[in-house]
Amino acid sequence: MENLSKTELFSGISDEDIKEMLVCFQSFQKNYKEKETISIHNSFGDYIGLLLEGCISISRIRMDGSLDMLEYIEDSGIFGDVFTFGNQEDAILVLCEQDCRVLFIEKHHIIKRCPNACLHHSKLVENLMHLMAGKVMRLTEKVDILSHRSIRGKLLCYFRILSAQAGSPVFPLPFSLMALANFLCVDRSAMMRELKKMKEDGLLERNGKMMRLL
């Protein structure tokens, strides 16, 4: 319940005003432990989730049992139906990769103007838009990665992004090699094979999860 004003969603709004809004929005917080499931349906009602702490993955489970990670959310990211798309028959798994703290807010309170029209509502909307712009960027990034036809292309594309983020040719993988294969939507063993080839071709070095682009 403490300083939400540090999150991107509530930045620029005083703690006092935030308190008012939270009541007005009928929001609630919930804690989750690592590997706990937040939701496994393709919807969790009309709520937007704001990740206050920890990180989560959003994956689709196909009917054949295979699993593809759609998104990996850290920091004060947002998630929810509005953002995750609900058309499909498949289940959407929202899983905690670490201990997490999530704030849920009914989405229509944010997206539509609430009747009480809190003074700071428009600032909140502005902040939400920033968050969504970030989400659009990450998704575009992902489309960019997946648009490469070969495993090597996907790996290089992703590694370059990670390297740029780290500001260095040396950077750690944010998750396990298994999760990496899911993230890139490729077969894990084929990915391992390609990683080995790339090392042989002098494209990169690897020590566990530490990578170095050459």
Place this chain on the structure above:
Amino acid sequence: MENLSKTELFSGISDEDIKEMLVCFQSFQKNYKEKETISIHNSFGDYIGLLLEGCISISRIRMDGSLDMLEYIEDSGIFGDVFTFGNQEDAILVLCEQDCRVLFIEKHHIIKRCPNACLHHSKLVENLMHLMAGKVMRLTEKVDILSHRSIRGKLLCYFRILSAQAGSPVFPLPFSLMALANFLCVDRSAMMRELKKMKEDGLLERNGKMMRLL
């Protein structure tokens, strides 16, 4: 300059107020003909484009010359750096697929609060958020399609989306087979081969651009 109030971005704002805003925003309109290039850099300044008429494609041109369609925008869609991601070295081609009319607005006038703080600004921001939510959904859809490992999986996934949109198992392809291959990020000839196989397997019928899912 006519009724922008019918566009999603300006919906709910009176024509008079829109006029004021357009001046305040230093926006301008531009017409393009079919196949004309709107932009081929990975940025067109600090502007957001609002597609008033026609449809455009956003594609990445890799250094090896290959082209992948990242997005296909119709209706009153928005596009621009903020939404398209600027990290990469590759060129981003924004191409008119039909005759188009585009309204450009400096993005900071929308995203940040303008000093004059037009009264209807917050309504505009709200509208923009709806548009972005739509964009997020379309991107997630695309990630969904590309996450399938096989060409058949990608085709079926996309066709199901089109079918759901049309509300019928019969629907037209929105673009050429060549463009479809680019959109799905697969080799065109391999896709043609797979389409034939799927027809043989009794999964679909096809007559030119008209498809029927079975």
Place this chain on the structure above:
DNA sequence: AAAACCATGTTGCAAATGCAACAATCCGGA
């Protein structure tokens, strides 16, 4: 009408990928 262009089809072949099965290693809980 001829020429040029572009989208659609088709095929052979080499290379990449997915799949399955298994060994080795790491890691956390009993």
Place this chain on the structure above:
DNA sequence: TCCGGATTGTTGCATTTGCAACATGGTTTT
């Protein structure tokens, strides 16, 4: 500490895919 589960690493094999090359048909331009 020891056990069991999960991750990592490896390989053979069948299939899929990309690539290149070419034929066909329609449409626009000259």
